Amino acid sequence: MRYAHAVETVRKAEGELMARLPDGALMQRAATGLAGVCARVLPRVYGSRVVLLIGSGDNGGDALYAGSQLARRGAAVRALLVGSRVHEAGLAALRAAGGRAVDVPRSAEIPAGSAASMEVAAADLIVDGLVGIGGSGGLRGPHASLAILAGAAEAPVVAVDLPSGIDVDTGAVEGTAVRADVTATFGTHKPGLFVNPGAAHAGVVEFVDIGLAGELPTARLECPQAGDIDALLPRPEPESTKYRRGVLGMAVGSDRFRGAAVLAAGGALRGGVGMVRYAGREAVATEVVRRWPEVVVSVLDPGDPLAGLPEGVNAWVVGPGRGVDGAAAAELESILATSAPVLLDADAVTLLGQRPRLVRDRAAPTLLTPHAGELARLLPDTSPREVEARRLEHATRAAEEYRCVVLLKGSTTVIAEPGRPAAADPTGTSLLATAGTGDVLSGLVGSLLSGGLAPREAAMCGAYLHGLAARLAHDGGPIGASDLIDALPAAIRALRAE
Numbered sequence: 001m002r003y004a005h006a007v008e009t010v011r012k013a014e015g016e017l018m019a020r021l022p023d024g025a026l027m028q029r030a031a032t033g034l035a036g037v038c039a040r041v042l043p044r045v046y047g048s049r050v051v052l053l054i055g056s057g058d059n060g061g062d063a064l065y066a067g068s069q070l071a072r073r074g075a076a077v078r079a080l081l082v083g084s085r086v087h088e089a090g091l092a093a094l095r096a097a098g099g100r101a102v103d104v105p106r107s108a109e110i111p112a113g114s115a116a117s118m119e120v121a122a123a124d125l126i127v128d129g130l131v132g133i134g135g136s137g138g139l140r141g142p143h144a145s146l147a148i149l150a151g152a153a154e155a156p157v158v159a160v161d162l163p164s165g166i167d168v169d170t171g172a173v174e175g176t177a178v179r180a181d182v183t184a185t186f187g188t189h190k191p192g193l194f195v196n197p198g199a200a201h202a203g204v205v206e207f208v209d210i211g212l213a214g215e216l217p218t219a220r221l222e223c224p225q226a227g228d229i230d231a232l233l234p235r236p237e238p239e240s241t242k243y244r245r246g247v248l249g250m251a252v253g254s255d256r257f258r259g260a261a262v263l264a265a266g267g268a269l270r271g272g273v274g275m276v277r278y279a280g281r282e283a284v285a286t287e288v289v290r291r292w293p294e295v296v297v298s299v300l301d302p303g304d305p306l307a308g309l310p311e312g313v314n315a316w317v318v319g320p321g322r323g324v325d326g327a328a329a330a331e332l333e334s335i336l337a338t339s340a341p342v343l344l345d346a347d348a349v350t351l352l353g354q355r356p357r358l359v360r361d362r363a364a365p366t367l368l369t370p371h372a373g374e375l376a377r378l379l380p381d382t383s384p385r386e387v388e389a390r391r392l393e394h395a396t397r398a399a400e401e402y403r404c405v406v407l408l409k410g411s412t413t414v415i416a417e418p419g420r421p422a423a424a425d426p427t428g429t430s431l432l433a434t435a436g437t438g439d440v441l442s443g444l445v446g447s448l449l450s451g452g453l454a455p456r457e458a459a460m461c462g463a464y465l466h467g468l469a470a471r472l473a474h475d476g477g478p479i480g481a482s483d484l485i486d487a488l489p490a491a492i493r494a495l496r497a498e
């Protein structure tokens with residue numbers, strides 16, 4: 001598991017640790033780790049041209065000390081000083097090691113052809129020490145110009161602690177921010193390194209241990225790794241039966257959206273469910289059984305559909321392609337009245353918007369799996385764009401308001417549960433941005449719920465396998481939702497190999 005903490009927590013933990021250590025010890029640890037990351041990014045240190053972008057805070061100090069270490073190993077290091085102040089001791093260390101520093105004019109634009117712009121363009125490595133956890137909002141003035149120059153340069157960019165300009169507590173990017181190839185982050189991960197759009201600016205995140213672990217409380221955000229998912233995933237045991245492995249009820253698809261039922265059932269079957277019990281209209285049930293003969297169907301009578309819903313299931317998936325009419329609402333209400341865990345996706349999430357109490361007052365575990373548009377319908381005065389800009393915040397808000405677990409789909413899938421750290425899925429890929437992949441996810445997560453995982457853990461495992469399956473299915477061209485189903489067994493196998 002990778003753990004991420006908010007800035008306030010990091011500051012407090014650093015303060016406590018610093019009080020017990022000699023002056024500057026933490027910064028030296030950070031700088032040494034950073035220099036190591038830079039040395040690994042460069043083909044060789046000796047003779048390389050390293051450009052440091054230096055702001056006025058300790059983030060710049062880390063970069064200057066790391067630069068001094070690289071200079072001692074034979075790199076030609078130039079620091080571009082852009083802040084109103086500079087970390088003097090770091091600058092002295094750089095100079096003593098043979099590095100040079102250049103003051104960048106404080107004008108908003110750094111002209112093409114200026115010394116600073118030519119240094120950046122000619123670099124073999126650019127180190128972003130503009131701002132760290134002391135940053136607020138997008139980059140301003142010459143900081144922003146340097147970030148843009150670094151983005152246009154050929155050289156790889158290593159960010160110090162975080163890519164300057166992102167909101168590191170949320171992953172929001174409001175204005176100009178550095179785009180790094182690698183981020184060397186100190187002491188603990190930060191939430192914004194795992195959540196888009198911030199995560200996309202961070203590149204590969206390398207953890208630098210500065211001895212903070214003992215001072216840190218519970219994480220704000222968790223980012224599960226293959227081993228964590230492998231440990232959580234239910235697997236068949238010698239005494240397993242189809243019932244013990246989990247019976248999943250599925251109220252998905254409709255005459256209009258038959259494919260949603262086929263895809264969701266496929267996700268469940270390849271997710272390791274014991275039995276799928278599909279409930280729906282005859283035409284849909286026929287399609288489902290044609291594709292998946294192992295599914296047990298209950299054909300619902302249009303005159304009295306609720307009477308036909310199967311009983312004795314371990315979990316339910318409701319909503320994908322089901323519709324938002326009165327019958328769908330009555331069905332949702334009836335399923336939520338059971339004591340089984342229920343996953344609400346798509347139309348069921350939309351229906352919930354007018355009936356929040358159905359979930360809020362429910363004692364049994366409930367999981368919502370909206371995309372940004374569906375989540376926006378659950379929160380007053382919120383647009384899908386706002387949800388996408390600040391995913392963590394909105395998923396957490398919805399989880400608190402509806403008192404349930406929320407898996408918010410999108411470029412980073414995030415999972416929120418009141419009172420628990422949020423989770424961000426690391427496997428997501430835009431290959432998934434095609435119709436029907438969400439239906440597959442609902443079945444997959446449903447199968448894990450029916451297998452006994454709690455909603456948060458089922459959501460974490462499902463999102464991880466979903467993204468991994470997309471990556472495995474991808475052989476250079478596009479993939480569809482059906483390919484994802486076929487790749488799920490390989491994704492489960494791959495967990496052990498990763």
Ligand SMILES: NC(=O)C1=CN([C@@H]2O[C@H](COP(=O)(O)OP(=O)(O)OC[C@H]3O[C@@H](n4cnc5c(N)ncnc54)[C@H](O)[C@@H]3O)[C@@H](O)[C@H]2O)[C@@H](O)CC1
Binds near residue numbers: 014059
């Ligand atoms: N506190 C500690 O014990 C340690 C801190 N470390 C480093 O210290 C960093 C934090 O340093 P500071 O608190 O000095 O702050 P920063 O270096 O993160 O930045 C603060 C400065 O940036 C300016 N600034 C903020 N937002 C800006 C924006 N959007 N555009 C332009 N300028 C902006 C501020 O005016 C201020 O001068 C960490 O990220 C880490 O790199 C490490 O050395 C490890 C130990």
Ligand SMILES: Nc1ncnc2c1ncn2[C@@H]1O[C@H](COP(=O)(O)OP(=O)(O)O)[C@@H](O)[C@H]1O
Binds near residue numbers: 411412429466
């Ligand atoms: N840009 C993206 N990057 C990564 N994953 C994405 C992206 N866009 C969509 N996804 C994923 O694709 C799936 C789409 O689900 P959904 O929107 O419900 O589609 P549908 O209803 O057509 O099945 C979700 O798992 C979501 O996280």
Ligand SMILES: [K+]
Binds near residue numbers: 059131161163
């Ligand atoms: K930085």
